[in-house]
Amino acid sequence: MGAGFATGFLVGRELVRLDRIVVTRFEGRRFWVPSRVLSAPTILYPGLDARRIELRSVLERLGYRNEAPSPRLATRPVPVGSQIWGNDQARVHLRGFDHPTRPERPRDIVIRLDGSSIREIRDVPSGRILGAVLLEPEPVGSYYGPNREQRDLVRLADVPQHLVDAVASVEDQRFQSHHGVDIQRIVGAAIANVRAGGIREGGSTLTQQLAKNFFLTPDRTLARKLEEAAMALLIEARYAKDEILESYLNEIYLGQRGATAVHGVGEASRFYFGKPVRHLTPGESALLAGIIQSPNRISPFRHPEQALERRNLVLRLMLDQGRIDAVTYRAGLDEPVRLAARTAEARGARYFLDALRRQLPEVYDTDTLTSEGLRIYSTLDSRLQRAAVDALSQGIEELEKRNPRLVREDPARSLQGCIVALRPQTGEVLALVGGRAYGVSQFDRCTQARRPAGSAFKPFVYAAALEPRSGPAITLATTLDDSPLRVDLPTGPWEPANFDHKFHGPVSVREAIERSLNVATARLGQQVGTPRMADMARRLGVESRLPNVASLALGVADVSPLEMARAYATLANGGVRPEIRTFEDLVDGGGNTVARRDIEFRRVLDSGTAFLVTSLLEGVVEHGTAYGVRRAGVEGPVAGKTGTSDDERDAWFVGYTPELVVVVWIGFDDPQSMGMASSRVAVPIWARFVAAATGGRVRGSFDRPPDVVELAIEPSTGAVARAGCPASRNEYFLAGTEPTHTCPAGWVDPNPTFDVEREVDKLRDAFKRWLNDVL
């Protein structure tokens, strides 16, 4: 009696304990759903070079199935998520994508090509020509919890009945009638196992499997089985069948994408078939249900025949159990297995994910990001990101190959680098690679490192000197003095030297920056003053501490590549400073937009001065220290400045086109001399990346604002060049700052020309004024 009471008490206590575990999990956070980061959408339009953007690969990465080429490519029916490529056209049935405020519906299009260029995009059903089409964003990565489980939660209402039936038919055909444990099945399985002389069949119900996955270890012990059964009974006692089924469908393990475990039918449906679960066919549902038993052993990617056999078995069970009719059964059997292209997560985007996380509002901490299943629509351009990863890794490897002294045995101490690319007009981060290997070092050199800018700081000095706000110190016709300079400081005299250890006497402003002359720039810095230089750098976008020292002009300040990118973006953007933006918006698991980051910018410099500095920096690329950009074959408008810190410890190149700002930094984490200037270290990597990004031909132009005039000047004196002047070149000036003296001196126009256009304009204006008055 006493023993019975004690046993009953212990069992009761155990049940209470198990019940508490069940309730805690079911009432609390049931699933850890990693937040996903998605790229910016790829936009297709007529005129775009499909080969350059690797359109076919983009679609394959998105899981689009390749259909067999067909002469009726433009007219035959094509399922959603498929592509067919012909010689001069492609048919793509775009999937569309879910977004609470800007969803895209699926679109069936034909892309006609002219060579590699898109000639026309036509909507197949309507025959309408389209001006632009958006592809769905590419997955960039996820914020995983410790188990690296990826799942896409689905509601039972979104799961097709044939998937529920398929799962029940093969895993637990009496799910709707049992109370958590199916005695009939256990007995049946036991008999089958005895006959087979080993464990061949399991007797677990869906509820037991759920209990095992949620709470228990996979051990096959009697105690564990008893616990599993008890928990299954408790779950069934407390929760409705639909709730249990929904949990099961979201929890079940269904395969492996690299290091990431695929859980739940939602994720599996996208992984295997490239579509949301609600669009599965009965055959696809049968396949998914079939692989539950052993997702890797029967993986349709690796073992298609076994997967097919298993699918057909499930279809047979469904027919036998009366869950489908004979017509559906036969259609299922005849259905070819159409798997999505196998997708991997974007390469090398971990640094970007970290940078993005730092920009998210504080409420989105690690716990939230790894569990709440947010979708973060980022600004990353997947193609540029891949190009940046390649340019950096290949560039550094080549450097090491050519200069074995740069090689270090310990990967943690090896030569490092980073690339960050922004769109200057919007501040969007398009690519960010913070180091050679995230696995070796998670320190992001683009956003977390602060290194001396060297000569890459000089454009801020010239911008401060050219700015008209407080009276420009120079114009582009000014001659600077590159002769020995000594500045007496409380800490002792400062005597800057040039890279070549020579002095060059009187030099033009252009020559000073193109050859990166330190002494001429230091003297200009003295003229401008440290506060104005620092103020200019701050306004353009530098946020790090700037020391109040004369050598600031030569870049002694420690800055991050990202802030340099932002400051140069301001120059590229005509004096308008963009805010850095790594994401567009953030959608929670319930499909609500919960955070948004708009494009923001502010004018901090007049467009004229920004244009003059850009023009100077174009010279650096055309004739100066960054000529390597041209040598690498990059054509079109490019401006930029190299930077090499003391003892050649840091190599920078900050360059921009009208639509792209790119910073490359190379150096050792533990600063050591590389023995080379940035023109040989950073410039080739920059050029490699930009060539890949643009196809080698940069689009657009640096437009001259209306308040900048172009004049011929005599180069050595800066005088306006007139007839008879022995030498001249064209130069830009802010209106009102043009030189007044002429070459030859005192020149008077002997034959003033009659400007027909100007006189006609005057006449027209007068006539319009008169007509306005009359009317």
Place this chain on the structure above:
Amino acid sequence: MCSRTAATRALVFALATAFALGCASFGSLRLSPDSLRLSEVADAGDPERRSSMQLVLQGLGDDADMQSARALSSYENALRVDPSNPYAYLALARHYVYGPDPERALPYLDKCRTLLHAQGAWSPRVEAHVEGVRGAALVASGRPREGRAHLERARALDSWAWGDEYLAASELR
């Protein structure tokens, strides 16, 4: 004799030119509704500009249908394709003026103006919209005196679009 003939010819040429220019100017005056609609400039420029304009027009359509977030996304996509498209900035500025934070329109207008000037596309017709949107932004953000002056200027340039001091997305489209 010869020089008199040349002078007469020059005079006739000058008068003919003045007449032709006058006629041309007459056409551009506000005698009839002739406001700038962005669909007019949608087919100009390189492929990027044309595609970007399609996205701008799509955004204006979304704005007209009160699909604000969708419109914003279209404008941002327009800038992804062509970051130097001044009309995308104009459409964005218009979008913000009638939203909760009208002051945000101002830097977009500044950018739009700079680009239009730099690209040689500045004209009284586009100036009317830039001035009008600026005026509306200033009025809506609590600077009525400043805003009025811009709205007056817009009305003077384009009384048809700016007579009511409001520019609907469909009017700009």
